Amino acid sequence: MPKAEPHVHATHPEIVKRLKRAEGHLRSIIGMIEEGRPCLDIAQQMQAVEKAITQAKKTLIQDHLDHCLEHTVGALPKEQRAPIDEFKAIAKYL
Template sequence: MAHDHVHETHPNIVKRLKRAEGHLHKVIEMFGDGRPCLDLAQQLHAVEKAINEAKKTLIHDHVDHCLDTAANGGRSKSTGHVIAEFKAISRYL
């Protein structure tokens, strides 16, 4: 079921991503306005940081809830599967 992977942090992550999306649209407008490269780089860095923070929150939430639950017998995943899943998701940190 799709709802099995909805966690308490997801709505906040979505809000953060929507803010980053709006900010990215503003940066694109800045390019059209001929803004200085330093301003553009600073604003792109801010968008990148917001997206990275959303990703980090998602991964930490997954480790804290999904993998912890599986590792402690709360799900039908084997230990090997839990370790493989952790290795796979940690590549995105």
């Protein structure tokens, strides 16, 4: 079976950077818990990690919609693009 070509977009390095930063923060949170730090401090850091991961996910999904969906659908007349454009717009709220 032939090896598939890598599926890489321009935003992937940015996403990896965000996830690595979140990974570092997550390790810090584990340390904070083990040290018995205040729950408020831990919760604030957990919120920051959650936000970083959520943003990475949104970037990945939007990039996929902007590139992969466009590639699959191809060029369409303007009147046929409305459902696709609406789908891309509403997906930003996920």
